[in-house]
Amino acid sequence: MRVLKEIPTPHYKITLYAWNNRYIIKLEQGLLEQTFKVNEFDVTSEADIEKMIDETFLKEAMERFNSMSRSLGEALNRV
Template identity: 55%
Template sequence: MRVVGEIPHPACKITIFSWNNRYLIKIENGMLEQTFKINQFDVTGESEVIQMVDEAFVQEALNRFDDMSKSLHQAVSRT
């Protein structure tokens, strides 16, 4: 797995990887992470993948992190 680059953001860590004919967009927030896989043949290159990670994309991921955190806390409270 090769690190293509990191995208700085104050609320999360965003890393772009190239692996197995795919680009991976990995977004981390605390103990949670989301990974998006993109076939390398569906984009023109690394720069297009980086452009995809705009503020709207990141905001949706951050909202999803809130939902993920709630789900985890509810699961823990049931045990």
């Protein structure tokens, strides 16, 4: 797996990878992470991947991180 780029944001660590004819978008926030795989034939360039990571994409990712955090907290409380 080859690291293509890290994209700085105030809320997450975003890393773009290239691996097995796919682009991988990895978002990390604390102990949680989200990973998206995009077939390299579905986009024309790495720049298209960066365009995908727009305000809407990041807002939806934040909502998922919040949901993931709640789920993890609730599961830990049941233990």
